[in-house]
Amino acid sequence: MTHTGGELLAAQLVAEGVEKVFGVPGIQLDYAVDGLAQHADQIDFVVARHEQGAAYMADGYARVSDKPGVCLVVPGPGLLNAGAALSTAYATSSRVVMIVGQIPSPTIDAGLGMLHEIPEQSRLIASLTKWHRLVTDAADIPAAVNEAFRQVQSGRPRPVAIEVPPDVLKTVATAPILPAAVGEPLAPDAGQIADLAAQLSAAERPVIYVGGGIRDIPAATALQAVAEALGAPIVMSRNGRGAVSDRHPLALTRLAGGPALDAADFVLAVGTRFMTQQGRPVVHPGRHRIAAINAEAADLAAPRSFGLALHADARLALEALLPQLAPRTAAAAEGTPDPAELRERADRLLDEVAPQRDWLLAIRAGLPDDGVFVDELTQVGYPSRIAYPVYTPGSYVTPGYQGTLGYGFPTALGVQAADPDRPVVSINGDGGFGWALQELSTAAKYRLGLVTIVFENGVFGNVERIQQETFGRTVGVDLHNPDYTLLGEAFGVAVRTVRTPDELTAVIRDHAGVREPLLVVVPVTDFPTPWDLIAEPSYGDANGRGQA
Incomplete structure (x- = not known):
């Protein structure tokens, strides 16, 4: 049975478990919107009053849901309107899937002044996403959508996008609808985990610094267990707030945690860019030993300098680390700040x-x-x-x-x-x-x-x-x-x-x-x-x- 590209798009979104699509309809998206209309009992099309609003809504949906947020916008000005939200999602590691219209396929980048045409739209999208694809064949739409969902749920979470020209959405084609994509979190290296466990077990004043890489209950549970095993204060960056409850005796804000970081002999950075607002590493090596766990390789590189850098999913790494930590029975080392006193000071x-x-x-x-x-x-x-x-x-x-x-x-x-x-x-x-x-x-x-x-x-x-x-x-x-x-x-x-x-x-x-x-x-x-x-x-x- 054949379907339009728009119908294939909607059917694959249903297969991926999408329940809401935020967007604004427009002429280049007519066949995509009609595809959504055929699945109105499964997908809500939430129409905003501005593309920026629609894209921000997709970001907000992704922040608190176990599903990616999906946004649908027309090309050119629609994409540009959504650009601020896309840049925010990129900065905050948000799982947003952006579906962007295009001008007709034969006219892309020809400079003919087509409706909503902007130069090098694909290049613009690529700069704000971690993965992007321009689909030129209707039969390729399900595979492109499926890959977008695999990418957005693998490695470091960041926005992804697919572009579909209106002629491709209108074209009739035959293509199978694929099973929902499954994310592929980065597993840690066993040797590095053993090395990190040995170094942490030997540390006298360990501190954990955490960012936005810890944002769900399983990852937070693993983090808390590691911190408790080490007796290590957890300093949360702005994006890391909520990684552990502020009621927890080891929990510290950035303000409260400054003296703990300064006094630490070992700092473990988890799921964080580890940079200040002034573009400097949070902690420099020297009298501090520093290790990091991050799903983003770039965040393990200069200007930071880590003695041990684990390119891995934070939850998987913490869960692997916990059973290898030596039990800590000794009292806190001399010079270790009391988290309760640090909170009172703050x-x-x-x-x-x-x-x-x-x-x-x-x-x-x-x-x-x-x-x-x-x-x-x-x-x-x-x-x-x-x-x-x-x-x-x-x-x-x-x-x-x-x-x-x-x-x-x-x-x-x-x-x-x-x-x-x-x-x-x-x-x-x-x-x-x-x-x-x-x-x-x-x-x-x-x-x-x-x-x-x-x-x-x-x-x-x-x-x-x-x-x-x-x-x-x-x-x-x-x-x-x-x-x-x-x-x-x-x-x-x-x-x-x-x-x-x-x-x-x-x-x-x-x-x-x-x-x-x-x-x-x-x-x-x-x-x-x-x-x-x-x-x-x-x-x-x-x-x-x-x-x-």
Whole structure:
């Protein structure tokens, strides 16, 4: 039996277990969308109001789901609109499958001015993905989709993409639908595991530094077991928050964990780029011995310098490591910082950002342990990296080093779509919220019960502070905001205004289980600067001291 390329595409997505596709329809995708329509009982086509929103939703869906997030966009401007979200997914190792339209096959890269044509689209896509394929034969579509899902679930998770021209989607062909792809995690080398176990067992003051490579319960369980066997504090990077619960006695934020890293004689870096925001290794060798486990070979290379580098899946490596660790019965070595004292020290330092911390703790109090907090580039969001308690893997969502302003609200919609009954909170400044406020329409249409908080002060707050401190004047920082109550009413979204942290906690709690969106407006004034607290020192320079 023959099918159009669009029908083959949809059928293979069903075979891969896809339940939601986020996107925006367009003429180059007509046959793909018709294919989805034929499987409407198996796949929900969630239509956003902008391709950027659709791609962010796919990213959010992937962050908290055990499935990749799938996005469908037209070529040219559609792809460019989605580019910011794709770059965020790339930076945060998110499993996104991007399906991109193309111009008609005979005209690709011919410069004829076809609708939505941009030069070298394939090259652009390749720069934002770890694997990419342009499909030129309808019969090849199932195999291309299957390989995309194998790639996105193997090695380091990062976005993948396939391009399909409209003539290929329209062409009738015969091709088998393939069984769902199975990921291929990188197994560790047994000899390296034995070597690492011996070095860790001999260490007196081991510390584990963890990043976004630990984001599910099996990997987190293995990490916690290794740390407990070693008695090693776990310092979590921004992307690593939730790798272990902040209630665990060995858990430390980056702020709390600095002295532990500085005092360590052995640092094990797990699933992390191991770089500061200033582009320096978190810890330098010398008085520190350093080893790393990472599924990305590039993150084991210079400018880092590891005595032992395991190119492997973090969970598999930790599970293999655990039974080979020698039991530790001796008391902590002299000079080993007490994690409890380090947390107390960090709490005192956080008094500097008490107003932001009060709002963050109010949100935490309103959410269950597994409720999801979606960070943003906002005055309340910056301190959340060190001040918001995280209790479960995958429940703290961040744009990582990409720092994409405005990513938070649409990404949170994808998080909510992945699990409609799980409480999710999106925090926003009034500046960043403007990037995607039209997606209130999407939230209302699909009854996504997201609580979206907008901290409103009428300016790009961080930009204003930098300009004032650097130049003594400001320009371009003032905002003309909508009346949020009227905005919500226009989209059919309930709006609440709150003025105290206690009120915010109550609003979040009361909304639990409600499958309708809620917009919460919080009028605020200037906040104290958090930058000294969230700075990331690089430890162990040539002089043996940590460097701010």
